Amino acid sequence: MANKEITIKDVAKQAGVSVATVSRVLNGRDRVSDDTRKKILKIIEDMNFVPNTMAASMVNKKTRMLSVVVPEIQNPFYTAVISGTVEVAKKAGFVTLVVSTNNEEAEEEEFFESFLGKNVDGIVLIGTHRRPEFYRSIRKPTILVDRYINNCGHDGVMIDNFRGAYEATRHFLDYGHERIAIIDGDHYFNDGKDRYWGYHQAMHESGLSPEARYHKQGTWTEEDGYRFTRELLQSEEPPTAIFAANNVICTGAIKAIRDLNLRMGEDISLVGFDDNELAQFVQPRVTVVSRPTKEMGVQAAEMLIQKITEEPKEQAKLKKTILDVELLIFGSVKKLN
C-alpha cells in the first residue's frame, strides 16, 4: 500500500531511455534496437513492472476485458459455458467479467447502458431479451450463445436443436413407440422452438400426427416437468414415451416417474435433453441428447476474440457456428418391436 506502483516512467529512467521507447517494446508496435529491447525487457522483469491497462485503455480505447452475460449464474449449463469462455479469454490475455441478468430483460439492458457494458471489448451473450431490436442496438462485438435471435445482427454459437429433438423422437419411433409425448416451454427462442419442430417432423415422417394432448407446454422448469409427467402418466391413455426438452424438465420427469413407482424403460420410456447428474444416476441411465456445453463457451470466446482483433474489413457475413449434438443411448427406452 505504502509503496506506489511502478510505472513506465520508472522503467524508462532506470533504462536511461524515454517512456516512448518502453511503451514501444511493451507493444512491439514500432522499431526498437535489439540491445535496447533486451535491456528494457530485463529491467521490466527485475522491477516487476506490470503496465496499467486502465491508463492504456484511456488512450487506445481497448480494455482487454470481455463480458459473459448469462441468465443465471447457478445453472450448470451456464457455468460450463462461462468456464469455456474464461479459459480461452485468459489465454488470449483478456479478463472476463461474469454478469448475471437473473432472467430479467431490465437487468440485461442495464448492463449495456452501464459503464461496464460500454467498455468491455466484446460480449458473449446468452440473451434474455426477446426483441431483435434490442440485439440490433448492441454496437459492440457480440456472440450470441445457445439462444439465437433471427435478425439480431450478431454471430452465434448454437447447437442443432432440431436435429437433437429429431433424433430423440426417431429413437422412440425406431423402438416401436407411437404415443410419444413432449414436455417443453415457450417458443420465444429458437432453441425451444426447434426442439419442438424436430419432434414434430420425426413424427410426421413416420406418418403420425403429433397430438395436442401429448404436447405439454410449460415454462421450462423442473416443477413443470414433474407436474406434466404426472399428468401424462395418469391420463386415460398415457403415452409410452416422453421427450423432456431440457435438463430440468428431465429432472422433474425422473422424479415424477419415481414417485409414481413406475419403472423407467419398462413402464415408461424417457429421453432427456442435456446430460444431468440425475439422468446419469438413475438406473437404467437415461438416454439423452447431449451437447458440448463447455465447448460452446470456448467457440464463442474464440470467435469473439477474432472479431475483436481482426481488421473489420469483411464483417459482412454473419457467422453461425452449429455444434453437434449426440444421442447418448442408455436403457431408458423400451423396445416395443
Place this chain on the structure above:
Amino acid sequence: MANKEITIKDVAKQAGVSVATVSRVLNGRDRVSDDTRKKILKIIEDMNFVPNTMAASMVNKKTRMLSVVVPEIQNPFYTAVISGTVEVAKKAGFVTLVVSTNNEEAEEEEFFESFLGKNVDGIVLIGTHRRPEFYRSIRKPTILVDRYINNCGHDGVMIDNFRGAYEATRHFLDYGHERIAIIDGDHYFNDGKDRYWGYHQAMHESGLSPEARYHKQGTWTEEDGYRFTRELLQSEEPPTAIFAANNVICTGAIKAIRDLNLRMGEDISLVGFDDNELAQFVQPRVTVVSRPTKEMGVQAAEMLIQKITEEPKEQAKLKKTILDVELLIFGSVKKLN
C-alpha cells in the same frame, strides 16, 4: 462506434459550467449550489452520460471492482458463493470479476501479480494456497471464505465445520451406531481438519475410540468417495454408518451403495456434508449437514465492502464470521436402539 462517448466535458459545456463542477455533483464531494446541481443532473440524464470509471480510477486509485477468486467455477458450492457476492456487490455499485484458479497455487499467485489483482479494490478469496505467508503477502482488503488459514492476517467467513461433523456423528451415536466410518481428505485446510476432529470428539465423548480402519482419507473427490465406500462395505467387519465429509464424497458413496445393491438407511447408514442433488433424490433422502452457501458469499461481500469504505482507523481486530450449519435429518440413518 462512430459517435464517441459523451464525456464530462460535453456535460460541462452543455451546462455552461466547468468540468470541476460536474465532477463535484457526480461525487457529491464539494459544495455546489442547488440550482447548478439540479441543472447538471438533468443534463446528465438527458445526455445519457456515464462517467468513465477508468479515468477516475487513474486519479483516485479506486476501481470499484471486486474480485471473487475460487478454486473451480463449475462446483455448485462455489457458484453459490459467487452469486451471493455478485449480488451484494452490484447493489453497492461494485463490479465483480470472477476468477478461477483451477486449484493451482501458481494460478492463484498469478492473479495477485497481474494487473487485475493489483487493481481491484478488494477480494473474496476461497484460497488454494496452503502457506500462511502467501496470504500475509496480500496487501488488499481480502475476505477468506470457507477455508481459513490461521495467521493469514485477513477476515473470514466460515461455517462451524467442527460442530457440523460433531452433530452428524452424534446423530449416528444417538441412533445406536458404534462402527462409524468417516471418509475425508487431506487436512491442509481447517475445514477438512475440523470435520475430522468433530467426528473424533463425538466418538470420544461416547467412550468410543475412532479406529484407523474406519478413517478413509483420500482427496475429497467423488472417485474416492466411491472407492472407499466399497472398501469399507466389503471389509470383514463393515461399519454400520458412514460420514461422507463433503458433497462429492457423498455422491460417490451414494453411487457405491447403489452399485452394491444395499439399502440406504437399512443395510448401511449415511450422512453427507453439504446438500446435493443426488442426496435429495435418493430414497430415503440422505441426512446431511447443510450450510448457507449463498449467504457465505453475501456476508463476505458485505464485510469486504465495509472494509473498503470504512476509515482504516481500527483495523486491529480480525473478524471471523462463523455461520451456522444445520443437520437436515431424513431417513438415511437406521435406528438401532
Place this chain on the structure above:
DNA sequence: ATTATTTGCGTAAACGTTTTTACAAGTTTT
C-alpha cells in the same frame, strides 16, 4: 461601513499510458 468568513465555482495539474511528430545519425543511392 468596514472587515472577516463562507459559498460556489473556475483553472490547471495530476494520474500512466500510447502515439504522432520530429530529428539526428547511419546507410544507401545517384
Place this chain on the structure above:
DNA sequence: AAAACTTGTAAAAACGTTTACGCAAATAAT
C-alpha cells in the same frame, strides 16, 4: 560527394477524470 532514404529515439500531446488552489461574490461579524 551530395541527395535520399532508414533506423532508433525523444518530446509532447492526447485520453477523461479528480482535486488542490485560488478568487470573486455573497453573507456575517465587528
